[in-house]
Amino acid sequence: MPVSQAGSINTTALIVPDIYVQILPPQNTLINGLPTNILGIVGTAQWGPVNAPTTIGDMNGYSQTFGAVQNRKYDMGTQVALAVLQGANNFKCVRVTDGTDVAASVVVQTNCITFTSKYxxxxxxxxxxxLSTGSAASSWRAVVSMPNRQPETFDNITGTGAALWANIAAAINQGQSGLRGPSQIIVATAGVGTTAPTAATLSLTGGTDGATTITSSVLLGQDTIPRKGMYALRNTYTSIALLADCDDSTSWTTQVAFGEKEGVYMIGVGPAGDTISNAVSTKATAGIDSYAMKLLFGDWVYWQDTVNNVTRLVSPQGFVAGCLANLSPEQSSLNKQLFGIVGTQKSMQNLQYSSAELQTLAQAGIDLITNPIPAGSMFGVRIGHNTSSNQVINGDNYTRMTNYIAYTLNSAMGKFVGRVQSTQQNDPLRRQVDATISTFMQNMIDQGMLDSFDNKCDLTNNPPNRIAQGYLQDDLNARYLGIAEKLIVNMQAGQSVVTRASLAAGSA
Incomplete structure (x- = not known):
């Protein structure tokens, strides 16, 4: 009584009398959407892997992996902290350096062993x-400690002369079977020295961050293996990304190209203290006009850095990116309150933007943080647009919903490639493709994320000649929910105005 998967046996050529059970897959395949809360941040740090996207969930996780927030430009931790204040909790962090970074180290005794920090x-x-005597007789113990981490203990290491140093290195690098894994803090390299250990506490020195000469080129990185900088975020499902404090306009077109290809909403920024006229001119010169980037005006933000106990001027990118990451993709950043802001360069001068200034920035496709916003006296995103000049696609919601639907379908629909289809009206493959996509879109309507949609996958868009060439086509039209950007209230008032109440009073 053979049991097999559907399609694995030829049911028109069976010879042996028997029961043949075929396991059929469910006809209605369900799609689970890709996450839209992953925020990619590229910048410098005082520790951690370089050019390797690392998942971080909060500031505690960041400090353990990359160290403390640093009071300097291009600091990755600063932008993570700003985004966390807005509710963001899913990060892909990429540390970059200028190539001068050095790992701290210490040489023990006379070339007996060298301890080098992992990063x-x-x-x-x-x-x-x-280094101290171990718990067992004639053994040694090595305890590795680091700020904000649990100490690592490697105990009962035995041996004499060079063999002992080699065993210490092996315990640290490879772990001790049944006791603990390898060190996540240092790497040990045994030397040729044979002197017996002396109990002591050894401090590693000489470590540098490689953060002195960071440029936009370093932040952008390279798109060849191994990928570096921004390009390290490829294939990580990042939905929003920023290059920390990257105010170099020559990098914008490259960021746009990456965002369009990867489905990432890039958050750019102009230089601190910028003027509106210069910002508009610079954007025009850069030639960016795309839904893939949100460009923030160079009115930077004052923020209370509690780690370094100072009020700092920081890029607004983290505030806005964190807000977007904490919103469902059909939403806009427009008129949403931002938290942790002491003031902006403009507001600290007791100045507010005029309607003419806001209009100029909006027409140019440049967004900004202001106080007040339409919701009241609070800091928030004022416009909610990307850099596109096309009014149909220049909303935050267009960028995020388009990327969400497109990349979800791209991730989920590959299972239908390689399957058979016929020219019959009720072909199972076309029906399943139609049902799968339609169910996903209907779920978004049911969740209040989508207005309406039409989907078609039948013989009208898959004629026999196309089927014969190996094509299978599904046509999807989706209408997004609109964003209420301009509220118009028509008021007629005066002693002579007629209202329903006044008519009722007159008849009485």
Missing amino acids: TGTLGNGIQVT
Whole structure:
């Protein structure tokens, strides 16, 4: 009684009498949408992997992986902290350096062993290794400690001379079977020295961050293997991304190209203290006109940095990106309150934007943070647009919903490639493709994320000649929910105005 998957046996050529059970897949395949809350941030840090996208959920996780927030431009931790204040909780962090970064290290005794921090950066200068007698007789213990981490203990290491140092290195690098894994803080390299250990606490030194000469080229990185900088975010399902404090307009077109190809909403920014006329001119010169980037005006933000105990001027990118990451994709950043802002360069001068200034920025496709916003006296995003000049596609919601639907379908529909289809009216494959996409779109309507849609996958858009060439086509039209940007209230008032109440009073 053979049991097989559907399609694995030829049911028109069976010879042996028997029961043949075929397991059929469900006819209605369901799609689970891709996450839209992943925020990619590229910048510098004082520790951690370089050019490797690393998942972070909160500031505690960030500090353990990359160190503390640094009071300097291009700091990745600063932008993560700003986004966390807005509710963001899913990050892909990419640390970059200028190539001068060095890992802290210490050489023990006379070339007996060298301890080197696992990653480059100044945080490695806080690492200590304590050598002492072990719990068992004639053994040694190595304890590795680092700020904000649990100490790592490698105990009962035996041996003499060079063999002992080699065993210490092996325990640290490979872990101790049944006791603990390898160190996540340092790497040990045994030397040729044979001197017996001396109990001591050793401090690693010489670590540098490689954050002195960061440029837009470093932040952008390279798109060849191994990918670096922004390009390290490829294929990570990042939905929103920013290059920390990257105010170089020559990088904008490259960011736009990446955003369009990867389905990432790039959050750009102009230089601190910029003027409106210069911002408009610079954007026009850069030649960006795309739904893939949101460009923020260079009115930077004052923020209370509690780690470094100072009020700092920081790029507005993290505030806006964090807000978007905390919103469903059909929503706009327009008129949403932002948290943690002490003031902007404009507001700290007790100045407000005029209607003419806001109109100029909006027409140019440049967004900004202001106080007040239509919702009241609070800081928030004022316009809610990307850089496109096309009014139909220049909303935050267009960028995020389009990327969400397109990349969800791209991820989920590949299972139908390679399957058979016929020219019959009720072909199972076309019906399943139609039902799968339609169910996903209807779920969005049911969740209040979509207005309406039409979907078609039948013989009208898959004629026999196209089927014979191996094509299968589904045509999807989706209407997004609109964003109420301009509220118009028509008021007629005066002593002579007729109202329903006044008519009722007159008849009485």
